[in-house]
Amino acid sequence: MSLPADLRYTSDHEWIATDEVSTVGITAHAADALGDVVFLSLPAVGSTIVGGRPCGEIESTKSVSDLIAPADGEVVEINEAAVAAPEVVNRDPFGQGWLFRMRITGVGDLLDATAYAALIEGA
Amino acid sequence: MASRKTPLHAVHGGLGARFTDFAGWSMPLRYTSELAEHHAVRKAAGVFDLSHMGEIEVSGPEAGRALDHALANEPSKFGVGRARYSMLVHESGGVLDDLVVYRLAETEYLIVANAGGVQVVGSVLRDRVDGYAATVRDASGDWALIAVQGPASAAIVGDAADTDLTFLKYYGITPARLADQDVLLARTGYTGEDGFEIYCRPAAAPGIWQAVSAVGAPYGLLPCGLACRDTLRLEAGMPLYGQEITVRTTPFDAGLGRVVVFGKRGGFVGEDALAARRDAAPTRVLVGLTTAGRRAPRPGYAVLDPGGESVGEVTSGALSPTLGHPIAMAYVAADCQEPGTKVLVDIRGSRVDATVVQVPFYHR
Incomplete structure (x- = not known):
């Protein structure tokens, strides 16, 4: 699968489109590893999240995984359509399956597509 | 130690399976979507490699x-x-x-x-x-096992074996010919649907898999992995060894006392312990639970009474693909076993309302 080159990635398998308001999702690799996503617990709009810390949960038929904040900041929007119909996370993880939008106040090291591809190929 | 591969491993690889290690075997977890595979078995049919058994x-x-x-x-x-x-x-x-x-x-x-x-x-x-x-x-090395499960399974296996299978009743087994191979054909399964299990020689397995897949495709048959096998058996209220039943549980704890036959000539190993267990008031009982919302109870989660006291533990749980709400099996205190009893499940720190229900959750 191809990784969008304009996104940044974390070793926790999230992607982030950094901008004034940044969009966050999980990678296709993560969605495929989870299996069919059946429930999303996303951080509340207005809440402050801390990079590297759990900020929600992604539940598939077989497992529950923490959603790890990719950066410090404030959550400004969540993808209500994905909450209502989580299968979009499997169908279009880099597009309509985005999870939330945040205003970043601090960010650690993020990976570019090449580095993330190396990470998942080495796994 | 490397995982063992079934005679169908290359076939699964060709179908794009995602594999998982299960009891020392590399087995298909799913091919595309475990939900699609689950629904295929409920509505049409699915074919499973169970050669690890x-x-x-x-x-x-x-x-x-x-x-x-x-x-x-x-x-x-x-x-x-x-x-x-x-x-x-x-x-x-x-x-x-x-x-x-x-x-x-x-x-x-x-x-x-x-x-x-x-x-x-x-x-x-x-x-x-x-x-x-x-x-x-x-004789595990002498047998491969392919299951065909679902409402269309009798038509598919009957076509593939060129035999009318109405003579083969539930829990019957018969020698048969399928894809030019000698097989044992059993009307058994672990999904809650009508279904067949085909016991064959390992070298015959790929040909039989392909024959069943070709005949089944027009019916909507999908190759199915272990992920949907687990949600199917859970909906059907079937216990899984290691979760609902272990060496620490008796058949009576698991509600399976009917399996035990007392009074056999010469007795049997475990009879005294089981007779005592049969005659004693049970302390804990395996029950079904349904919960509110969409978050599934998972194995090991605590079951609490409405006052917050622990009364048991979840053994299996999932968001039921067929029913659309979470279902679980749990061991609970005997005074909580009546269907309709309200309890709580601690789902990672939040207490979710749950109700004791009859199993199976799903009837075909």
């Missing part, structure tokens, strides 16, 4: 009597060509493995054990049949 052959003039002594039920009373669900029980009454026992001939039985249990079952059976005119052979 263990097959143990017990044969000899006293094979039936030896198994009466060794197992919880009474194989000497099974008709030829019939199967029963059974258990190998420890002297303490705990379950060492759950089994399907087929009587292939007057003096010949095929016992199907879980992949993780086949070595224990083989060695315990060998000890227990000692002194009887019977031999025990772990």
Whole structure:
């Protein structure tokens, strides 16, 4: 699968489109590893999240995984359509399956597509 | 240690399967979507590779009597060509493995054990049949196993075998020809649907898989992995060894006391412990739960009474693909077992309302 080159990635398998308001999702690799996503617990709009810390949960038929904040900041929007119909996370993880939008106040090291591809190929 | 591969491993790879390690075997977890596979089995059919399961052959003039002594039920009373669900029980009454026992001939039985249990079952059976005119052979390497499950399975397997299968009743087994191969065809399964299990030689498995897949495609048959097998069996209220039943649970704890046959000539291993357990008031009982919302109870989560006191523990749970709400099985205190009892499940720190319900959750 191809990784969008304009996104940044974390070793926790999230992607982030950094901008004034940044969009966050999980990678296709993560969605495929989870299996069919059946429930999303996303951080509340207005809440402050801390990079590297759990900020929600992604539940598939077989497992529950923490959603790890990719950066410090404030959550400004969540993808209500994905909450209502989580299968979009499997169908279009880099597009309509985005999870939330945040205003970043601090960010650690993020990976570019090449580095993330190396990470998942080495796994 | 490298995982073992079934004779169908390359076929699964060609279908794009995602593999998982299960009891030392590399098995297909799913091919595309476990939800699509689950729905295919409920509405049409699915084909599963179950070649990791263990097959143990017990044969000899006293094979039936030896198994009466060794197992919880009474194989000497099974008709030829019939199967029963059974258990190998420890002297303490705990379950060492759950089994399907087929009587292939007057003096010949095929016992199907879980992949993780086949070595224990083989060695315990060998000890227990000692002194009887019977031999025990772990024949797992001689058998591959392909299951075809779902409402269309009789049409698909019947077409593939060029046979009308109405004669083969639930829990029956018969020799048959399929894809030019000799097989044993059983009407058994672990999904809650009508279905068949095809026991064949390992070298024959790819051809049989392809034949079933080709015949099944117009019916909507999909290759299915272990992920949907688990949600299917859970909806059908079927216990999984290692979760609902273990060496620390008796058949009675799991609500499976009907499997145990008392009063067999010569008795059986575990009889005294099981009789005591049958006659004692149960302290904990396996029940079904449904919960509010969409977050599934998972194995190990605590079950609480409305006051917040712990009354039990979840053994299996999932968001039911067929029913659309979470379902679970749990061991709870005996005074919580009545259907309709309100309890709580601690789902990672939040307490979610749950109701005790009858199993199975799903009836075909």
